[in-house]
Amino acid sequence: MNTRATEIGVGLFVLLGLLALGFLAVQVSNLSSMGNGDGYRVTARFENIGGLKVRSPVTVGGVRVGKVHAINYDMHTFEAVVVMDIQPQYTLFPEDTSASIFTAGLLGEQYISLEPGGAEAILQAGDQIMLTQSALVLEQIIGQFLFGKASESGDL
Amino acid sequence: MTGAIQQLGIDTLNSLARLGRRAQFLLQTLSGIGSLLWRPGLVVAQLESVGVRSLVIIVVSGLFVGMVLGLQGYNTLVDFGAEESLGVVVALSLVRELGPVVAALLFAGRAGSALAAEIGLMKATEQLDGMAMMAVDPVKRVIAPRFLAAFIAMPLLAAVFSAVGVLGGYVVGVEWLGVDGGAYWSQMQGKVDLYEDVYNGVIKSIVFGFAIAWLATFEGYDAQPTAEGVAKATTRTVVQSALVVLMLDFILTALMFGEI
Structure with missing residues (x-):
């Protein structure tokens, strides 16, 4: 596995994790109703x-x-x-x-x-x-x- | 008789020494993390092995846990005509408890054991000693990146687990069993609080990540440098991680949600 593929994989992983956190905040919890x-x-x-x-x-x-x-x-x-x-x-x-x-x-x-x-x-x-x-x-x-x-x- | 008492003394002293080594090891590792700022590549490589490769098991388990929650929740709620609350049941169970805890247990089994085995084997094959001979600090070069990677990966994996689980509950509840999709999301958003539920779940997963990272790297580093020693270290990592995660979960839940 070369470095570039590793780095892209890790980047995607972190992005996915942050997206999941964002999903929990926006779609699952009451952030959207608190925002306004x-x-x-x-x-x-x-x-x-x-x-x-x-x-x-x-x-x-x-x-x-x-x-x-x-x-x-x-x-x-x-x-x-x-x-x-x-x-x-x-x-x-x-x-x-x-x-x-x-x-x-x-x-x-x-x-x-x-x-x-x-x-x-x-x-x-x-x-x-x-x-x-x-x-x-x-x-x-x-x-x-x-x-x-x-x-x-x-x-x- | 004397032999038994002596053995008790030996065991006590050994476990005390172990406790001391554990604390000392943590301090060394934490002070080694600073030097990683100049070598981020080391952490990235470890994130790949503990994070990216744990993703499949986390996503698949999260999906199925969410689907089971949807199915069981529906069967219970439909008796009270409250199946619209399915989203609340699924989301609260996942975000507060199951997401962090199950993800941590899977993570300990998938990544913690691998970390302990790898470090233990490096010790058994005298690679760590070799590094020390070449004036490379093995704690900084080998332990710290793995510790940091496990610590970073765990909260992300727990978040992925919860998010996928909520979607799995949606698939079963809304697509298959016919709960109203709007009610699924709106009741969920009405009842799940960002600070009280989501943040506390994330805090839990951070604590679990720290515990597993510490246990796994320590057990590997402290393993007997034999094949049997590595096997024992791996087993101990998984068993202790599971126990520590469940105990910490109770304490954190009592502090966060309990009226204690």
């Missing part, structure tokens, strides 16, 4: 966020438009404050857009779904979404269902 991190931030207040986590998706009509940046708890109003990063290409949401916390599938992860309203004014960076719907907590629903059943049978 110059989106805008809006907040929403929820009574109960259920299992929502930082980096949970934010969707509109099922399309992913951003992610949860931070979750805090406001000790004055006793509400959870969720800060969302919306990607810059998705502007022009009406001001009266509402936010709900849904679950993907029965046991899936929780995400925020935005529902555009009809107002003329546009949602700006730093704005707060006023209309929110808390997460459905399975235990509460089951509890209400059982309670309803019990009172139903009590009436009879």
Whole structure:
């Protein structure tokens, strides 16, 4: 094996390794969605966020438009404050857009779904979404269902 | 009775001496790496033998590991109607654990054993002594390039393994089993974090590369200069590398992902 072929082989090998690293960074991980991190931030207040986590998706009509940046708890109003990063290409949401916390599938992860309203004014960076719907907590629903059943049978 | 106690003492002293030689050897090798800047050709030749020639086994294994992950992941996830998460399962398993660990085990078997055998044989045939006679430092001329090449090759091979595995999972999951291709990638990109998952996986493979490079070159250099000694050194390299990689993996995982 002459030197030239060896060097070309090694060059190709290193290139392939770096390409694989690049592939992992760009195609496999969230670099592509972090790259355009110059989106805008809006907040929403929820009574109960259920299992929502930082980096949970934010969707509109099922399309992913951003992610949860931070979750805090406001000790004055006793509400959870969720800060969302919306990607810059998705502007022009009406001001009266509402936010709900849904679950993907029965046991899936929780995400925020935005529902555009009809107002003329546009949602700006730093704005707060006023209309929110808390997460459905399975235990509460089951509890209400059982309670309803019990009172139903009590009436009879 | 006295004989047994004496033997215990001999073994203890021997292993302590070995530990000392190991540390001393590492220092010598690391200080020899600097001089390679003027002889990059030495490293390139070694990269060819430990890196390029390990590529086939890494690519083929990565492909099959990824395909098995795709198949098994699909069978489990489809029961919960969550087969769209297949990409997450495949990518996280590969990037965090299987990529670095399996690539390191294969690398130890393919390249580590060859390094130990080659260096051990050079010692057995007195080539290393011959170099020393000619005022050529064998650590700088023989050990350091091999150490550096193994250290460089390992993270690259682990990255290739993970990348090929993700593609193998794609082939099985999307092309054969009918998972939605867009969901495969988008869920993966949503859940796999560049810093938390990909970087930590790369750090793991760098640590494994260092461990294997050190073990393999040391075992070869410290081998008994006989045919049997070389055979033992080769075996020890593979066994110790596998154990060290798995133990280090647990420690690194606990530090990176655990709540300890």
